[in-house]
Amino acid sequence: MSELQEKESRSGEPGLIQAIHVGEILCVGTELLLGQIINTNAAWLARQLTLLGISSYYQTVVGDNPDRVRLAMETAASRSDLIVVTGGLGPTADDLTMAIAAQVAGQPLVEHRESRAAIADYFHRLGRLAITENNWKQALLPQNAQVMPNHNGTAPGAILEFTYQGKPKVMILLPGPPSEMNLMFQESAAPYLEMRTATRFRHHFVRLIGIGESAAETLFLDLIDGQNNPTLAPYASEGEVMFRVTQLIHDESEPDNTAGLLAEIQKRAGDYIYEIGPRNMPALVKDLLLEQNKTISFAESCTAGLVAATFGEISGVSAVFKGSIVAYANEVKVNQLQVPADLLAEFGAVSEETAVAMAKGCRDVMKTDLAVSITGIAGPDGGTADKPVGLVYLAVASERGVEVRRMQIPGNRARIRKVSTLNAFDLARRELLR
Amino acid sequence: MSELQEKESRSGEPGLIQAIHVGEILCVGTELLLGQIINTNAAWLARQLTLLGISSYYQTVVGDNPDRVRLAMETAASRSDLIVVTGGLGPTADDLTMAIAAQVAGQPLVEHRESRAAIADYFHRLGRLAITENNWKQALLPQNAQVMPNHNGTAPGAILEFTYQGKPKVMILLPGPPSEMNLMFQESAAPYLEMRTATRFRHHFVRLIGIGESAAETLFLDLIDGQNNPTLAPYASEGEVMFRVTQLIHDESEPDNTAGLLAEIQKRAGDYIYEIGPRNMPALVKDLLLEQNKTISFAESCTAGLVAATFGEISGVSAVFKGSIVAYANEVKVNQLQVPADLLAEFGAVSEETAVAMAKGCRDVMKTDLAVSITGIAGPDGGTADKPVGLVYLAVASERGVEVRRMQIPGNRARIRKVSTLNAFDLARRELLR
Numbered sequence: 001m002s003e004l005q006e007k008e009s010r011s012g013e014p015g016l017i018q019a020i021h022v023g024e025i026l027c028v029g030t031e032l033l034l035g036q037i038i039n040t041n042a043a044w045l046a047r048q049l050t051l052l053g054i055s056s057y058y059q060t061v062v063g064d065n066p067d068r069v070r071l072a073m074e075t076a077a078s079r080s081d082l083i084v085v086t087g088g089l090g091p092t093a094d095d096l097t098m099a100i101a102a103q104v105a106g107q108p109l110v111e112h113r114e115s116r117a118a119i120a121d122y123f124h125r126l127g128r129l130a131i132t133e134n135n136w137k138q139a140l141l142p143q144n145a146q147v148m149p150n151h152n153g154t155a156p157g158a159i160l161e162f163t164y165q166g167k168p169k170v171m172i173l174l175p176g177p178p179s180e181m182n183l184m185f186q187e188s189a190a191p192y193l194e195m196r197t198a199t200r201f202r203h204h205f206v207r208l209i210g211i212g213e214s215a216a217e218t219l220f221l222d223l224i225d226g227q228n229n230p231t232l233a234p235y236a237s238e239g240e241v242m243f244r245v246t247q248l249i250h251d252e253s254e255p256d257n258t259a260g261l262l263a264e265i266q267k268r269a270g271d272y273i274y275e276i277g278p279r280n281m282p283a284l285v286k287d288l289l290l291e292q293n294k295t296i297s298f299a300e301s302c303t304a305g306l307v308a309a310t311f312g313e314i315s316g317v318s319a320v321f322k323g324s325i326v327a328y329a330n331e332v333k334v335n336q337l338q339v340p341a342d343l344l345a346e347f348g349a350v351s352e353e354t355a356v357a358m359a360k361g362c363r364d365v366m367k368t369d370l371a372v373s374i375t376g377i378a379g380p381d382g383g384t385a386d387k388p389v390g391l392v393y394l395a396v397a398s399e400r401g402v403e404v405r406r407m408q409i410p411g412n413r414a415r416i417r418k419v420s421t422l423n424a425f426d427l428a429r430r431e432l433l434r
Numbered sequence: 435m436s437e438l439q440e441k442e443s444r445s446g447e448p449g450l451i452q453a454i455h456v457g458e459i460l461c462v463g464t465e466l467l468l469g470q471i472i473n474t475n476a477a478w479l480a481r482q483l484t485l486l487g488i489s490s491y492y493q494t495v496v497g498d499n500p501d502r503v504r505l506a507m508e509t510a511a512s513r514s515d516l517i518v519v520t521g522g523l524g525p526t527a528d529d530l531t532m533a534i535a536a537q538v539a540g541q542p543l544v545e546h547r548e549s550r551a552a553i554a555d556y557f558h559r560l561g562r563l564a565i566t567e568n569n570w571k572q573a574l575l576p577q578n579a580q581v582m583p584n585h586n587g588t589a590p591g592a593i594l595e596f597t598y599q600g601k602p603k604v605m606i607l608l609p610g611p612p613s614e615m616n617l618m619f620q621e622s623a624a625p626y627l628e629m630r631t632a633t634r635f636r637h638h639f640v641r642l643i644g645i646g647e648s649a650a651e652t653l654f655l656d657l658i659d660g661q662n663n664p665t666l667a668p669y670a671s672e673g674e675v676m677f678r679v680t681q682l683i684h685d686e687s688e689p690d691n692t693a694g695l696l697a698e699i700q701k702r703a704g705d706y707i708y709e710i711g712p713r714n715m716p717a718l719v720k721d722l723l724l725e726q727n728k729t730i731s732f733a734e735s736c737t738a739g740l741v742a743a744t745f746g747e748i749s750g751v752s753a754v755f756k757g758s759i760v761a762y763a764n765e766v767k768v769n770q771l772q773v774p775a776d777l778l779a780e781f782g783a784v785s786e787e788t789a790v791a792m793a794k795g796c797r798d799v800m801k802t803d804l805a806v807s808i809t810g811i812a813g814p815d816g817g818t819a820d821k822p823v824g825l826v827y828l829a830v831a832s833e834r835g836v837e838v839r840r841m842q843i844p845g846n847r848a849r850i851r852k853v854s855t856l857n858a859f860d861l862a863r864r865e866l867l868r
Contacts (some may be wrong), residue, residue, distance in 0.1 A: 034490075179848060306746065308739030324739055
């Protein structure tokens with residue numbers, strides 16, 4: 001059975017099924033209109049639609065108002081094949097999205113038994129036995145909905161297939177909190193959409209470190225402008241410089257034609273490229289440690305635990321990660337990291353000497369193969385003419401000795417901590433590749 | 435002269451002038467539709483409109499496409515008094531916003547001499563003497579525009595007053611880069627809008643912990659439904675339960691009338707409220723430590739540095755925060771935190787006994803007034819029937835002794851770590867308030 005046949009056979013109503021080309025995003029929430037939260041959902045979903053090969057021409061935000069939610073859904077249905085809706089699925093009185101979507105799709109709301117059981121189970125696991133009446137509302141779903149379970153909350157999502165103005169439409173309803181929305185989209189909505197798109201993209205992500213985005217773009221300018229399929233484009237990603245090589249395909253069996261372009265990119269920027277693939281810097285370091293059967297620890301001053309916390313985001317990291325000492329105060333550098341007090345007094349906390357002593361001390365006390373230290377001035381206060389805000393020293397200690405990196409990082413406190421964190425992993429990576 | 439008279443006298447066309455009640459935000463940029471950047475402009479502008487007392491019912495994003503930009507402007511003009519547009523004012527060929535706005539407002543584009551001079555001056559200060567032809571395009575502005583100078587870039591902004599479908603409308607055009615947009619809005623657009631608005635809002639934020647959003651709403655249901663001015667509404671904020679008390683005012687000198695409602699909220703949910711005001715949980719803990727002249731440290735297992743990293747986000751925290759020991763491996767719990775090896779063997783890493791020993795040991799070795807420990811199973815692997823994923827023990831050690839909290843946190847790894855972190859600070863807060 002061909003992919004297209006398979007797509008068509010998924011529905012009992014063949015007239016309803018066609019490929020999704022154009023989708024748009026509708027976010028429901030008065031808190032968005034009031035500017036109380038930043039709409040990260042729209043950007044995240046927009047990236048997912050782009051990766052799926054679905055074009056998008058509009059994003060809309062409306063508040064928790066039934067008339068305007070309905071109008072926005074109808075407007076979207078009149079011009080796009082797919083409407084991805086977030087927000088307004090919660091238990092409270094102003095969460096109206098599901099009920100209005102049911103009206104727009106022409107389906108009555110019915111109680112979904114499994115969702116009711118899932119809500120009861122969720123509260124049970126929470127240890128809350130008294131479930132308020134409004135929580136059960138979340139189990140009322142449009143009659144023909146494909147229900148998407150919520151593994152990070154109580155509100156289930158739904159995929160609705162319906163006809164609007166004589167044309168087949170799909171509406172995907174997701175909860176507003178990003179942790180619930182992202183997981184549900186990846187688990188349930190993306191697999192559905194993959195079956196419904198005629199073209200898709202094959203992406204390779206080129207990840208660079210040690211070069212700015214505009215400098216990298218200058219290196220690749222003719223490749224960005226002159227390519228048709230595959231294409232090369234910068235891929236905005238905070239704190240990382242990434243480019244995306246994209247091949248348009250109609251079928252997974254089409255051969256990958258990106259090798260030539262990737263080789264040219266490698267030739268021009270090989271020194272800066274740390275990965276062509278899905279792994280970010282911490283994941284790459286974890287894999288290298290696993291391969292080499294080595295362990296790591298961190299000694300953090302200005303990053304204050306961000307390096308450890310970033311490593312801890314990766315599940316299964318405990319095989320290689322023993323721990324970290326966050327030495328914010330100088331006495332912790334002395335007592336827990338064995339930095340000599342006179343060295344600290346002579347060179348200061350933010351110095352090559354202290355970075356080296358922190359890394360060595362950390363490696364000794366934590367008994368790991370590698371230890372990486374970070375000490376710097378994250379600001380906004382604390383800088384001097386000699387040691388301005390953004391000055392950061394990093395060091396990596398291994399059985400081979402110690403390597404140091406000095407950086408002057410522009411930007412605010414959050415950016416300085418983030419760039420320092422990325423470089424801590426890069427220092428470990430370079431040591432592991434030696 | 436009354437405020438209203440003053441407003442009316444500002445224009446030679448009294449028929450055009452009336453108070454602005456409803457405004458909406460239109461963001462132009464293909465990079466937003468592709469999800470390459472997060473739309474922080476919409477949230478920032480929405481907050482400004484809210485503070486000015488301008489209601490907002492829609493936000494829209496369109497790409498750099500002339501037909502869709504025009505349609506979006508016309509749709510907005512058909513339903514709102516004010517349209518605030520960002521993006522598409524730059525020098526490149528796809529920056530079309532100003533030209534289309536001129537069409538919608540029925541005004542020809544003419545060269546604005548001062549803006550041309552300002553562009554020349556900007557490049558001169560930058561040291562670039564060769565100005566490309568496309569830069570001059572930015573000096574072409576609608577004939578009757580009130581021009582807003584750009585002190586952080588080259589593209590001037592514009593305020594357009596025009597009639598659409600027989601009604602007076604205002605369109606405010608701002609550049610897309612936040613640094614240019616924010617400054618121009620504050621310098622030029624806000625003063626204009628202050629003259630044109632009749633009402634504004636005063637907000638108080640009520641922050642709760644230990645209760646879910648729907649349970650909290652049940653406590654307040656009659657207050658949410660029955661109040662007119664001030665109003666009470668849930669305020670979505672990930673990982674936190676927040677409510678907003680809002681008073682509609684016409685003048686900053688009007689007295690605050692929210693005390694009665696805030697007192698009633700306090701009476702019903704006082705046990706769960708940790709702050710009525712702007713501070714989140716870590717900021718509150720920092721202030722309590724400063725007031726009491728105390729220091730804190732953390733011993734983290736499953737959070738892997740996230741508690742320390744969250745505290746480290748606050749600038750100036752070094753006065754109270756000595757450091758943290760991330761004890762991912764058991765040997766670090768034994769060696770760095772003095773957890774007895776036989777206790778660990780008997781009760782396991784995730785147990786009340788280990789949490790207590792970690793907090794005590796951390797307080798001793800870090801020499802702080804308080805130490806908070808966190809040990810749990812963040813998943814996705816590692817859970818058992820006895821100790822399922824999401825089981826977390828937290829403890830706080832002080833001169834008074836040790837307090838423990840046991841939690842069973844639903845959700846994925848990221849959520850379990852986040853909720854654990856919030857509760858680590860809450861445990862410290864409760865200890866500091868004893």
